[in-house]
Every structure is written in structure tokens, then in C-alpha cells.
Amino acid sequence: MIDPRLLRTDPELIRRSEVRRGGSGEVVDALLAADAERRSSIAAFEELRAEQKSLGKQVAKASGEEKQELLSRTKQLAAEVKQKQADSDAAGERFNTLIKQIGNIVDDVVPDGGEDDYVVLETIGQPRDFAAEGFTPRDHLEIGELLGAIDVERGAKVSGSRFYFLTGVGAQLELALISYAMAKATEWGFTPILPPALVKPTAMEGTGFLGQAAEDVYHLERDDLYLVGTAEVPLAAYHSDEILDPASLPLRYAGYSPSFRREAGSYGKDTRGIFRVHWFDKVEMFVYCDPEDAAAEHQRLLEYEKEFISSLELPFQVLDLAAGDLGLSAARKFDCYSWLPTQGRYREITSTSNCTEFQARRLSIRSRFDDGVAPVATLNGTLVAVTRVIVMLFENHQQADGSVRVPEALRPYLGGREVLEPIKR
Template sequence: MLDIQLIRRDPDAVRAALGRRGPTAAAGVDRLLELDQRWREIRTALEELQAEQNRASKGRKGPPTPEEREQLAALAARGRELSDEETAVRAQRDAELAALPNLPADDAPTEDTVLREVGNSGATGRDHLELAGPRIDMERGARLSGSRFAYLRGDLVFLEFALVGFALQKLRGEGFEPVVPPVLVRERALYGTGFLPDTEQQIYRLPDDDLYLVGTSEVALASLHEDEILAQADLPLRYAGFSTCFRREAGAAGKDTRGIFRVHQFDKVEMFCFVEPGQGPAEHERLLAIEESILTDLEIPYRVVAIAVDDLGASAAKKYDCEAWLPGQGRYRELTSTSNTTDYQARRLGIRYRPAEGRPEHVHTLNGTAVAVGRTIIALLENGQQDDGSVRLPAPLVACGAPEVLPALS
């Protein structure tokens, strides 16, 4: 959510910034300002009336006389009218405000921009399904749950847990507290992180219980400090969340249908940080550096892409993707992603800190993928494959319990 005071003070700057995302984003600003103007007028009238009521009842000991009672009743009736109107207009205004996406950072590029390529890309070879064989069981997954579901079997299960353990240990060394959060959440958490109303069609919902399945633990990690005022000394707060993620992939029909690249359910270790406003950009670079370091440890060739403004989600001001080279597809594909969401989520979730001077301020939040397990397994299989179809796994994973070599299919 944007700061409405900022929009009032400098609507042109907000319109211009949102305009970089596309023509529709800026249009809401005018509707918002008009509703806000109406709201403030009603609000002023309501408060004047309340002040009058307070003056009349202040110091009162006993019941009023019949004449007084009549006057007071008239005031109260008028107050109810104004109050109802105020509530209605405020709801409309707040809906417009909530629909506005975050202001993009000045240095978020207009076009996707490749910043660098690291590692030996360009190899081609068998894809992950060929290499995994029955260790990725798509047919039975589909029989059980439908398309885009899979059983992970045998050694790949140890590979998954090695990846998770590796990531969590590495992040603990970087000052992140490990967290296993709930994956079923209330609407507020999705609204607060900007996934609602933005990406409603991607989210699984359990209507009988009014709960949603999270598409990323970012939702639960951001909400960890919902409605709290944090101590300045506690910042930055860094969390490494492990959770299963659920995505409907509506609108992706026919896209990435082979294998486990795009599935409805996968596991992920996610980084999430709460920082003082001035620290956001530096923290964002730090998250990107950790993502790159993990890819390097895992010997996965990758490139870093600064994402175009019109491709940012509602909450991100700036975003980097790390794309891994996948020999099975002969191209780079998104593996991890890190966003600086500035104060957008913090404002929606009511997360503030108390600075040394002055009133509480909203913190800035950032998120980044440490390991998206399914896609990382794809990258490891395809990049680690040997001529005979076996797969050599990197040492850091072996140290965490992965087999040195996944044998070829016989």
C-alpha cells in the first residue's frame, strides 16, 4: 500500500512513477484523490459534530432534562448519518488505495536487463525427466492428484533434504533464523503481502474454512510481525523459511507441461528481511549475493536479470531474477528471485519500528529465494549429467546427505 499522505502531497510524482508500470496503474490515482477529498470533508463535519456532543456531555452527572434529551438525540441521529457516510466513502477510498501497486524504484529498468552470466552455460543434453526416470513419477502423480503433480522417489528425496539442509545451514551462517511457518493462512496475510487482490487466480482457497494455501512462505514470514512495533535495536531481522508452496498456475495451460518445472506444489527455502528504510537497497544486493553464492556452491551456471518495471508484482519496487542454464531446454530459466518491496507490505501489515527520534515508521521488507527445490533439482540433474546418464552431485550437497552420484538408469 502506498502512503496516502505522499499521494496527496505530490500526486504528479506518484502518477509518473506508476505510469512506468503501464497506463492502467496511474489511472487509479485520480479516482483515489477524488474519494479522499470527499472523505476528508465528511470526516471534518463528523468530528465537529462529535466535539459538540462531547462538550454537551462533559461533566454531566445525572440524566438530561426532556428538552436537553431532545436536542442530544437530534445530534446523535445526525452523527449516525455522517458516520455511516464516512464509513462507506472510506471503504471505497481504501479499496482504490489498496489496488495501487508499489512505486517502482528509479533504477528498476524499463526492459529486462541481463547484468551478468556466471559459469559454463551453453551445454545441451538430456532433460531432468530422462535422467530421473522413475525417481520422478509424473504418471502416478497425475493419477493421484491431476496434472502438474509428481511423486519424488528414492535418492531424489535425499537430494531434496540435502538441499534444504544446505540452504538452512548456509543462511544460519548469514544471520537468518530458520522458520517453519504455517502454509494455511487467513486472507489478511495475502492482502498484506500484496498477493490479494493482485494475483487472486493463482491462489488455492479453502472456502469451508476461509483459509488460503500460500504460494510462498513469504506470506507467512512477512506476517510474522504483523501489527508490531519493532525495536530499532532488533533490526535487521532475517528469517529463512522452509515451506511447501501451492500455486494454481491458472492461465499457464500448455506452458512447461513436461516434468516438474511448473507444478502445483513444491518446497522452497525463502529468505525474508525486515530492515530500516535506508537499508533496503543494500539488503537487496545482499540477498542477491547470497542467491548467487548458493548457485555457485551448487555449480549451476546462471545469469542475473534485472526485471523490467512492467513485470514487477504489485508489491515489488525492484526485482532481480537468477536464471539457471538448463541443458535439457537449452536455455536459461528462472530459478530464484529477490524483491525489494520497500514499505508496501509493511504498511499493509502494520509493521513499524521505533526510530531513535520521532514517531514509529514502517520498516522495509525484502524477500528472496534461497532454494526452490524442484527447479534446483532440475538444474542439478541436467548440469551434473555425465555421458552414461549418471549424475554427479556437488560436494556441499554430499556433505548434507545427498548421494555423490545418482546412478544412470539401467
Template sequence: MIDLRFLRDNPDAVRASQRARGESESLVDELLAADERRRAAVAKADALRGEQKAVSNKVKAASKDERPALVTAARELAATVKAAEAEQAEADAVLREAHLAVPNVVEDGAPAGGEDDYVVIREVGAIPQLENPLDHLAIGEKLGAIDMERGSKVGGSRFFFLTGVGALLELALLNMAVAQAVEYGFTPMITPTLVKPEIMGGTGFLGAHADEIYRLEADDLYLVGTSEVALAGYHSDEIIDLSNGAKRYAGWSTCYRREAGSYGKDTRGIIRVHQFDKVEMFSYTTLDQAHDEHLRLLAWEEEMLAKVEIPYRVIDVAAGDLGSSAARKFDCEAWLPSQNRYLELTSTSNCTDFQSRRLNIRHRGASGRPEPVATLNGTLATTRWIVSILENHQQADGSVKVPAALRPFLGGRDVLAP
């Protein structure tokens, strides 16, 4: 949720954020009205409770003759107080609904527009000149690394088996990601993949894209699409200590996505699937450090991409494609030779205090009073990276060269051969 004090002081900034996202400005006015109504209801109820307390004190001190009239007045006032408290409860509910409807305020500098309005920040690495490159599935089948047919037999479309060197390659990649995270002070975590509704909702994933999430109705639990959800919930309803700097976690989890809106997109191979594994960075820091922390997460993502020696570009995601929680997002997209295009491999988002206000995560600021923290996330490696590694490092004889940094995690293998 956004800061209501910021909204009251800067309503035009929030309206501008909505315009940049391509969303309705009327939501801002509805939230302002709900906030005003709730504050008025609280003031009214508080005043009536004060009056009720004063009358109650008068009853205690009243003479026998004065008492009946005061008791009657106290009873009438009690009914008025009860009605005012009901009005306040209703105003609270209306405010919460209006508050949840407004996405995070977009950071200054983020491009306006939708999915296609991103800005390319930089391109890194030389695109390989391959003659008639095979796609990752053809390569993976030759290597005995990917089995889509049996994945579909067992789980349905968009499920797969990683077999042999495919399984080893994923484990090597994710272990290398964890090793890098630990090197930079992250605490490694293996996280739950089922979470309660209040945790899923607290991270902002039950909004416009809720249909992409798997739900277990009998248990009222959700399957996560990223360990960001569990890591955000890790410190819910806590006051955490940031006096020694950011708290950083690296979560390893299996992730699940329904891909409800993909409509046949990337159905071949393991680009867009229902289940995959991922190592996700997650940071809790102060609001004034959030921007710099975001750039650090991006740099760590790029370090991983350099280790697997694939060409990529960094894009500044447009406001309309941020999702409700993020104020700014950078994606790293790797070159995909078989399709002659870039493919998203990593994403890092600065969610400022949007998630922490929903999840009640605070730290003690300079004044000693609890203040909301900033939460940030960033991908360090996923199953999808295998796509880019296989395609960019394929050799004419059907083998795949293993990037030097990855070899120690693959038992010293320098080549994957059919």
C-alpha cells in the same frame, strides 16, 4: 498499501510508477479523490461531535426554562452526528478500496515495460558444451529420481514423486540452503502452509493473480504459494524491535500454485508444477535500509547458485512484471541445456512498506513513534533447482556429478549413477 502522505506530496511520481507498470493512472486520481473525501468527512464528523459536546454541556448547566429547547437541539444534532459518522464510514470503505487498487511505487532505476522488458545485469559461469543433452526428466527417470506417471495417477497433471536419490537430492539442497541462512544470522522457520484471508490479502497476493492460489472454501483458508506469506503475517499487528538491525527468517515450506495462466507451458517434468518445496529468506528492516538489504538477499542467492556450480544470469525485472507488492525485483535464471534457454530459479523483491501497512507491522523510529517497516523476500532454494543441477551436471554415461558443496549434505556422494 502505499503511503498516502507520499501520494499527496508526490502524485506525479505515483502516476509515473503506474505508467512504468503499464497500468491506469486514473487509479491514482481516484485514490486522491477518495482520500480528500475521507479527510473532509472526518473533519465534518469531528466538528459536529465537538458541537454536540458543547450543547450537551449547555443542557447540563441550563435553567428549567432553557432546557427544553436545548434538549430538542441536542436531539437534532445527535441525528446529524449519526449521519455524518455514517458518511465517514462510507468514505473509509471507499478509500480502502481505492487504496488497495494501487500497487507499490516502483523504485527508481527499475526498467519500464512488461515481462519481456527485463534488463540483464550480469551473466555468471560458463555454459556447458553438451552434445545432445538429455532433459531433466529423462535423466531423473534413469536415476530413479523422478516419477511423473505415478504422480499424475495420484494427484493429476503436474504432480510428481521424487524417489530415491531424487528425494535425497532435494533434502540435501534445502538443508544446504538452511545451513547457509543460519550462517548469516537467519532464524530457520517451518511455516504454516494454510493462512487466513487477511494474511494472504495483506501480502498482496489476492489481486490480479488470485486465480493462481488454491482456496479451501469450507474453511476460508488459502494454501500458500511461498512461505513469504506466512512470514509476512508472523509479525502482523505488532511493533517489532529493529534497534539491533534487520529481523531475518528462513522459511521452509511446501508451496502450492494452480498455474492457472500457464496454458500448457513447461508441462514436461518438474519445471512448472502444482506442489513444490522451498526455502525462502524474509527480512524486516527499516525503510532507509531496504535497498541495501535487497542487494544482500541477491548476493546470498548468488552464493547458493555458486555452490551448485551452474551458469546463471541476473535480471532486473521490468515494472509491469513486478506484481503489486514489489517496488523492485531481481531474478536469477539458470541455464537449461536441454532447451537452450535460461530458467528462473530465484527471485528477490523489495516490497518497501507496502505489505507492512496492510498488515500493521511497525517499529519505533528515531523519534520513538511507530513507523512502518520494510519487508523483503528472496528464494534460497526450491525443487526446481533439481532441474538445473541434473541437466548442467549430466555426464555422457548417464550419471550426474554432484557439486562439491552439496556432497556433505548427500552423505558424501560425488556422483549419482543409474
């Protein structure tokens, strides 16, 4: 949620941000009108309440006809107060509904435009020239089947499209990636956490996933619980309704959890293999900090992601996403895209977002700063989204005989194995 004070002090800032996100400034006009109505209703209610209290004192001192008149006015006033209370509540509800539609204020340095208007900040590593090596690269699914690592046919049989089994070395590779990611996060000072994968609506809404992203979320109506699409959600809600000790900041957590996504709107996209699926496991970094430190923490998370991807010996690019491609909560977002040989292009494998105070304000997470109690900043960053990293490892490190070379950094987590060999049929 944006700071409501901005609405009164700088509504044009909000309007510009919404337009940059690809929306309309009209929502700001509606919000201003709702705010005026809300404040007017509150003032009218408080005025009547003050009169009601004053009459109560007068009734206690009056007698005879005067007392009867005062009692009559008191009765009338009670009905008016009740109505004004209802008007005030309704105006407040309209205001709250509208302000939750407003995205975080986009950072001035974020590029303008939409999904295709990102800026490439860095290109790290060099894609392999398979033609020079004398063979045509196989895609990750063909490699996975040769290794006995991926079974999408039985995944579809058991659960439907976009589900899969990781088998044999595929399952071992997932466990290795998770263990390696958690070990690196711990090395960097993050506290490991295994969060719940089911959360209440307050957690999902507080992190901004029940707005524009609601159609991509799985909801268990009977229990009114949501399956998380990322550990960001329970990690963000972990300190909800708390005032954090400023001496403890920054708080850095690394959460491992399954992630569930409907992939709404992705019909026909990446239908082969495990690049785009309804369920995958992920390690997510999450930070609570002083808002003044948020930009530096954002760069820190990006550097961790770059270090991790580089250690897996994957060629990749770092993207600064455009304003129209930011999620509701992000003020700025960096993505890392790894090279996918069989598609001849870079594809997303990690992202990191600076959500400033947006989520903390919605979740009531504050700290005591020099100028008083105020919301903290929150940031998130993917360390490893397992299925996509497996895709990249298989395709980038494949060899002509169908085997896959294991990056040196990952070998200790696979029992020292240097190569994944095709299974004998």
C-alpha cells in the same frame, strides 16, 4: 500499501509509478477523490459530534422551554451524527479499497517496460557444449525416470496434472538441497523457521497476494484460510501488529515450507516434467530492517543467491526486472535464471524483492526510529525452489550414460555420493 501522505504531497509520483507498472493513472484520480470525500466526511462528523457534546452541556443547565428545544435539537443531531458516521465509514472503506490497488512505488533505477524488458546484469558460468562432448542432452524428466527419481504419471493419477512424486534418489536430493540451503542460511546469520503453510486472509492480503495474484492462490473457503505460495507470506506476517526493537534490526529469517500455486494462465506452458507445478518445497530468506538499509539488504540477498547457485555449479544470469513485471509489493526485483540445456535458454530459479515499507504498512509492523514510530522495510529472496533446482542439476550435470554428477558442495548432504546412477530395470 503506499504512504497515504504521498497522495497529498506528490500524487504525480504515484501516477508515474502506476503507469510504469503498465496500469492507468486514473486510479490515482479516483483515490484522490475518495481521499477528499473521506476527509470531508470525517470533518463533518467531527463538527456534528462537537456540537452534540456542546448541546449536552447546555441541556444540563437549561430548564423549561429552552431545555425542550435543546432536547429536540439533540435528538435531531443524534440522527445526523449517525448518518455522518455511516458516510464517513463508507468513504473510508472506498479509500481503503482503492489504496490497496496501488502498487509499491517503483524504484527510479528499475528498467521501463514489461516481462521481456529486463536487463541482464551478469552472466556467470559457461553452458556446457554437449555436442563437443559427443552426446545429445536428455531432458530432466527422462533423466529423472532413468534415476528412479521422478514419477509424474502416478502424481497425475493421485492428484492431477502438474503434480508428481519424488522417489528414491529424487527424495534424497530434495532433502539434501533443503538441508544445504538451511545450513548456508544459518551460516549467513539467518534464524531458521518452519512456518505454517496455511494463513489467514489478513496475512495473504498484507503481503500483497490477494490483489493481482489472487487467481493463483488456493483458498479453503470452509476455514477461510489460504495455502501459501511462498514462505514469504507467513514470514512477513510473523511480526504483524508489533513494534520491533530498533536494536534488533535487521531481523533475518530463513523459512522452509511447501508452496502451492494454481499456475493460473499457464495452460500449455512447461507441461512436461516438474519445472512448473502446483506444489513444491522452497527455502525463502526474509528480512526486516530500517528502510534506510533496504537497498543494501537487497544487494546482500542477491549475493547470497548468487553464492548458492554458483556452489551448485550452474551457469546463470542475474536480471533486473522491468517495472511492468514487478509484483504489487516490490519496488525492485532481481531474478536469477539458470541455463536449461534442452531448451537452449535461461529459466528462472530464484528472485529477490525489495518491498520497502509497503508490506509493513499493511501488516502494521513498525519500529521506533529517531524521528518516531514508523514502518520497517521488508525484503524476501528465494534460496532454493527445489523442483526447479533439481531440473537444473539433472540437465546441467548429466553424463552420457544417464548418470548425474553431484556438485561438490552438495555431496556432504548426500552421504558423500559423487554420482547419481541410473537404476537397474
